[in-house]
Amino acid sequence: MNNLKLPSLPDMANIWQETLQWTPTVQQQVQFQQLYEFILQGNNQFNLTRITDPQEFWEKHLWDSLRGIAPILRDGGVGAAEGENTSLSSPTSSTPLSVIDIGTGAGFPGFPVAIAVANSTVTLLDSTRKKIAFLEETRAALDFTNVKTFTGRAEEVGQQPQHRQNYDVALVRAVGTASVCAEYALPLLKQGGLAVIYRGNWTEEETKVLENAVDQLGGVIELVDKFTTPLSESIRHCLYLRKVRTTPVHFPRPVGVPTQKPL
Template identity: 55%
Template structure:
């Protein structure tokens, strides 16, 4: 029997927790994304989370919780966002569905995953999403991408300081990086603050919360770009993770 997400039944949870809920087209696209990921998961390791309720909470809801501040008026902004290390297209595709005026770039270094995402984008009829096969360290030094984005999304990518080095060079001044994390500590804030300042950014907010079904602990950290990132960042491929700031 085919697994399906009871999206209509989650309308109250969407509204209660995000003060937003998807329309019928968005529900269809979320369900379509789920089915596409399930099918592709047979050939490649996209996610271990495949149960319908878990997928809704830990992928769809979690993806949108990171951009909750824009959901109150989803058609009022038109931001250029990049999902760094997108993997199965999360959070990027979920964000693109919920915020159709945004232009979302899905970045991943694995061609096989990008091929899947290109197929998924076409099947979901998403005109506001493009893909890019590259490393963040590479495009952060390339003019079409350096300081070109309003928002960077990083979920399950690397340590917070590595995420900062990936994201901040890509952001315009005033832009935000959203780091999706689990349990967070003051010590992590201190370490991240030091690295962020080297990259032309500041920690704008640290928001902790629990997920609506399993009460799992999550934290969203926003980094704001306040000045140009020094030209030596990001460093060469692999260096940010090998020698974190």
């Protein structure tokens, strides 16, 4: 495993700082490396991720995961610099955040978020029992005390009282179309909570379509943030949805319906 070291500080310190106004501590850097190694080992047994090269892993799994919560990092979730865009700050950023990662797969963006925002509690949700079993092993082996795991479909979990309206932040990366992600995420948020939907390409026409879906779910699109990744210079977007009203009880609709009949 010695030849599989993540790009480390000080090489990456400038990039973290310039792009997120945040720099990992030495301990967080160690946790990123442990996570990387554990996932590579797990890949031998489970088909977890195609992204195994150290630089690619750093950019696509670590940096990209944390780019989505840049407003929270800037606002001082881990004692970082002053926020530029305070309208995106979590309403409860000075208190511990309750975060859910919907369709977490190999634990992204949830694990990096749990490492970076140590005072948060991060629930990793996936419908695949095998993946959750691996994440549970990872959680225990790496002693991530602020991580919980849960097997379930977002459509069902969103109707369960212990999860519905229970989270400050919902993260959704690579799980479905944006309106499907919104239908999964908004019911799980407390009023005032923030959903972060990670996208590759995105157009203004798509924003217009999504606006309607988000409105039905009790939310508004607060920001569509376009950015370039620091190593491969790829275009990405993060959509930030704010929950402003209670989500009607019939959302999320039953399993499969959000995908088959998107809002």
